[in-house]
Amino acid sequence: xxxxxxxxxxxxxxxxxxxxxxxxxxxxxxxxxxxxxxxxxxxxxxxxxxxxxxxxxxxxxxxxxxxxxxxxxxxxxxxxxxxxxxxxxxxxxxxxxxxxxxxxxxxxxxxxxxxxxxxxxxxxxxxxxxxxxxxxxxxxxxxxxxxxxxxxxxxxxxxxxxxxxxxxxxxxxxxxxxxxxxxxxxxxxxxxxxxxxxxxxxxxxxxxxxxxxxxxxxxxxxxxxxxxxxxxxxxxxxxxxxxxxxxxxxxxxxxxxxxxxxxxxxxxxxxxxxxxxxxxxxxxxxxxxxxxxxxxxxxxxxxxxxxxxxxxxxxxxxxxxxxxxxxxxxxxxxxxxxxxxxxxxxxxxxxxxxxxxxxxxxxxxxxxxxxxxxxxxxxxxxxxxxxxxxxxxxxx
Amino acid sequence: xxxxxxxxxxxxxxxxxxxxxxxxxxxxxxxxxxxxxxxxxxxxxxxxxxxxxxxxxxxxxxxxxxxxxxxxxxxxxxxxxxxxxxxxxxxxxxxxxxxx
Numbered sequence: 022x023x024x025x026x027x028x029x030x031x032x033x034x035x036x037x038x039x040x041x042x043x044x045x046x047x048x049x050x051x052x053x054x055x056x057x058x059x060x061x062x063x064x065x066x067x068x069x070x071x072x073x074x075x076x077x078x079x080x081x082x083x084x085x086x087x088x089x090x091x092x093x094x095x096x097x098x099x100x101x102x103x104x105x106x107x108x109x110x111x112x113x114x115x116x117x118x119x120x121x122x123x124x125x126x127x128x129x130x131x132x133x134x135x136x137x138x139x140x141x142x143x144x145x146x147x148x149x150x151x152x153x154x155x156x157x158x159x160x161x162x163x164x165x166x167x168x169x170x171x172x173x174x175x176x177x178x179x180x181x182x183x184x185x186x187x188x189x190x191x192x193x194x195x196x197x198x199x200x201x202x203x204x205x206x207x208x209x210x211x212x213x214x215x216x217x218x219x220x221x222x223x224x225x226x227x228x229x230x231x232x233x234x235x236x237x238x239x240x241x242x243x244x245x246x247x248x249x250x251x252x253x254x255x256x257x258x259x260x261x262x263x264x265x266x267x268x269x270x271x272x273x274x275x276x277x278x279x280x281x282x283x284x285x286x287x288x289x290x291x292x293x294x295x296x297x298x299x300x301x302x303x304x305x306x307x308x309x310x311x312x313x314x315x316x317x318x319x320x321x322x323x324x325x326x327x328x329x330x331x332x333x334x335x336x337x338x339x340x341x342x343x344x345x346x347x348x349x350x351x352x353x354x355x356x357x358x359x360x361x362x363x364x365x366x367x368x369x370x371x372x373x374x375x376x377x378x379x380x381x382x383x384x385x386x387x388x389x390x391x392x393x394x395x396x397x398x399x400x401x402x403x404x405x406x407x408x409x410x411x412x413x414x415x416x417x
Numbered sequence: 418x419x420x421x422x423x424x425x426x427x428x429x430x431x432x433x434x435x436x437x438x439x440x441x442x443x444x445x446x447x448x449x450x451x452x453x454x455x456x457x458x459x460x461x462x463x464x465x466x467x468x469x470x471x472x473x474x475x476x477x478x479x480x481x482x483x484x485x486x487x488x489x490x491x492x493x494x495x496x497x498x499x500x501x502x503x504x505x506x507x508x509x510x511x512x513x514x515x516x517x
Contacts, residue, residue, distance in 0.1 A: 350481035350500050354425070354449050357507060358516045381500075388504045 046092035050259030052085045057257035065111035086112045136276040139254040146219040217294035224298025240326050243305030244268045261315040267325045271315030339367035345374040345407050353385045365416045372407040390415035418442040421511035424452040428462050431517040432469045444474040453482035456491040470494035
């Protein structure tokens with residue numbers, strides 16, 4: 022790094038003594054993402070850089086960076102401005118700096134190994150599953166088809182000029198001429214399906230072994246539990262964004278970093294399966310779609326609820342108020358007006374922002390005899406954050 | 418019979434409605450948001466508000482809306498209420514409620 026001086030802050034790993042542990046520093050998904058971003062950037066970044074990348078207020082970004090520095094994960098330095106003035110504070114991931122990193126790097130090597138170990142487990146499971154699938158297919162074929170019939174079928178296919186991929190060996194076992202189950206064949210749908218199944222089972226097992234349940238019956242809470250289970254293998258796994266019925270998940274790809282260059286489709290199938298299985302075990306069956314590049318790098322998956330989360334019945338929203346741009350009480354007045362048009366029992370969704378807003382809405386709802394069903398952090402389709410309140414109109 | 422008129426936009430029309438109803442029913446007018454500006458003495462719509470007060474309507478203004486507009490003093494005959502009181506008026510205060 023040119024023009025910057027770096028300084029390693031005294032790392033106090035003992036939280037009891039007032040320091041910050043690595044575990045605590047990386048517990049926050051945002052902080053884990055910032056750390057991963059710094060590692061990938063391989064250059065010192067300023068608070069403004071991080072704030073812009075992660076769409077944070079600079080003060081929030083600074084707090085995260087200082088905590089990472091306290092945990093010894095990043096190096097703090099100063100970069101002089103060419104035109105003079107106050108030097109900018111810069112942050113560099115410690116494993117990119119030429120400094121001693123014994124405890125931190127040991128931890129990182131451990132998590133990298135854990136990711137590789139999980140990948141190994143998945144691939145071994147896939148091989149077992151494929152072998153088992155071959156045996157079952159062969160047995161089914163033996164049970165259900167006469168060799169002469171098979172010959173006839175093949176002949177008829179030849180007559181239609183459709184290549185038959187299978188033939189029967191002398192022993193009666195199938196031999197696949199096109200080798201459609203060959204792991205070298207990345208477009209094999211059977212292989213992709215099996216990879217998905219194996220990874221989903223592993224994702225469920227990871228969450229089950231964690232033994233945690235979501236503290237709220239929401240998709241986001243389920244995703245937090247699922248990612249907590251996966252984070253021991255992929256420390257950068259995090260919720261990137263969230264909405265009322267979706268969450269964007271990033272950072273799981275790290276587990277498949279070694280596989281992706283040689284088998285991208287297999288890596289994707291395994292990653293999808295792992296995330297879907299983990300979320301299902303956390304109480305949120307989902308469908309996954311590609312959500313593009315996550316802030317801070319890496320790929321993100323958009324998980325949408327495939328069924329109502331947990332046992333909570335789905336809530337039909339009859340009216341909506343976006344009070345984020347309004348003063349606190351003006352927002353409540355808007356909600357008052359909107360709820361007047363609803364029938365008793367119908368639900369009003371309010372998006373609020375600002376300190377004290379949820380309390381103001383709760384106070385009004387309580388006084389007016391309405392029921393506050395839920396208060397949760399949410400992001401709208403445009404990525405704008407807010408606090409979502411669901412208010413059921415009282416009988417009046 | 419009582420009516421609660423909550424005005425946040427079209428002030429003059431709402432006040433005219435209040436005056437026409439006052440002969441037969443008890444009318445309460447709540448000035449919210451932009452309409453609260455008319456509670457200020459000397460406002461261009463202050464005469465309409467004064468007419469409603471003179472006709473017998475109860476006119477109140479939302480304290481937070483006044484504060485946001487820097488209005489510290491309201492015209493004579495206009496009360497100042499907080500959000501809790503407005504909530505109470507909505508819940509139990511009137512047979513008919515209209516948002517204008």
